[in-house]
Amino acid sequence: MEPKIKIRDMNFYYGDNKALKDINMNIYEKKITAFIGPSGCGKSTFLRTLNRMNDFIEDTRVEGKITLDDIDIYSKDIDPVELRRKVGMVFQRPNPFPKTIYENIVYGLRKNGVNDKQILDEVVEDTLKSVALYDEVKDKIHKSALELSGGQQQRLCIARAIAMQPEVILMDEPTSALDPISTMKIEELLLDLKENYTIIIVTHSMQQAARISDETAFFLNGEVIEHGETKVIFSNPRDKRTEDYITGRFG
Ligand SMILES: Nc1ncnc2c1ncn2[C@@H]1O[C@H](COP(=O)(O)OP(=O)(O)OP(=O)(O)O)[C@@H](O)[C@H]1O
Numbered sequence: 705m706e707p708k709i710k711i712r713d714m715n716f717y718y719g720d721n722k723a724l725k726d727i728n729m730n731i732y733e734k735k736i737t738a739f740i741g742p743s744g745c746g747k748s749t750f751l752r753t754l755n756r757m758n759d760f761i762e763d764t765r766v767e768g769k770i771t772l773d774d775i776d777i778y779s780k781d782i783d784p785v786e787l788r789r790k791v792g793m794v795f796q797r798p799n800p801f802p803k804t805i806y807e808n809i810v811y812g813l814r815k816n817g818v819n820d821k822q823i824l825d826e827v828v829e830d831t832l833k834s835v836a837l838y839d840e841v842k843d844k845i846h847k848s849a850l851e852l853s854g855g856q857q858q859r860l861c862i863a864r865a866i867a868m869q870p871e872v873i874l875m876d877e878p879t880s881a882l883d884p885i886s887t888m889k890i891e892e893l894l895l896d897l898k899e900n901y902t903i904i905i906v907t908h909s910m911q912q913a914a915r916i917s918d919e920t921a922f923f924l925n926g927e928v929i930e931h932g933e934t935k936v937i938f939s940n941p942r943d944k945r946t947e948d949y950i951t952g953r954f955g
Pocket residue numbers: 718723741742743744745746747748749750761
């Protein structure tokens with residue numbers, strides 16, 4: 705299978721600090737890829753290079769090449785806004801806008817000039833169903849999203865990302881602020897969503913990576929030490945450092 709995303713000889717700098725070193729990786733379509741590794745090893749930085757969110761941070765620089773469907777995402781012909789529509793993002797803390805549930809979901813569409821009520825109504829219903837939130841909120845769609853629980857807010861943020869019809873969804877520790885039940889619901893949701901989307905998730909929980917991901921990449925000090933099938937990484941890692949990390953010797 706052709707990789708959806710290819711990363712070749714990639715380095716990333718914050719000023720003089722080389723935060724990512726010589727990254728080469730393939731990311732496959734409709735799989736869940738987990739990034740694991742100790743704090744500060746570059747997982748979030750790497751995630752943000754994939755939809756150019758690092759462009760917003762001053763004095764940063766990327767070397768090497770990242771392609772999405774064989775198109776160089778750092779080429780000057782690429783519109784980063786359109787890239788971020790294709791490669792959506794969900795953050796660690798649920799961050800709904802202080803608006804209604806409905807307006808949260810249609811926010812991006814309205815920004816793109818879609819205002820047809822029938823279309824927006826359909827998108828709201830479809831996306832709420834696809835994140836398994838519809839039954840819980842169908843009577844308060846026009847109430848503030850801030851009234852939802854943390855887990856519901858995070859599912860709403862996933863719905864907001866999906867409403868833009870992305871191909872890839874980047875998730876930076878999406879359950880670290882949630883209780884175990886909400887976490888389980890999000891994990892189940894991700895397993896459903898991977899039928900339609902390519903998902904990349906940063907997680908501090910090795911159990912979570914083992915439960916839901918198809919592929920795992922282990923990061924250490926800005927390098928990818930090992931990347932492969934999750935069951936192989938967790939049962940038979942090649943590198944001693946991966947083994948030490950997954951067995952809890954450090955991190
Ligand atoms: N906005 C920034 N400006 C300057 N340096 C940064 C910035 N964000 C991250 N860094 C540096 O880049 C390196 C990697 O950080 P990053 O947040 O990507 O790691 P991480 O593996 O995601 O960590 P964590 O698991 O704690 O979120 C660290 O040395 C960090 O200090």
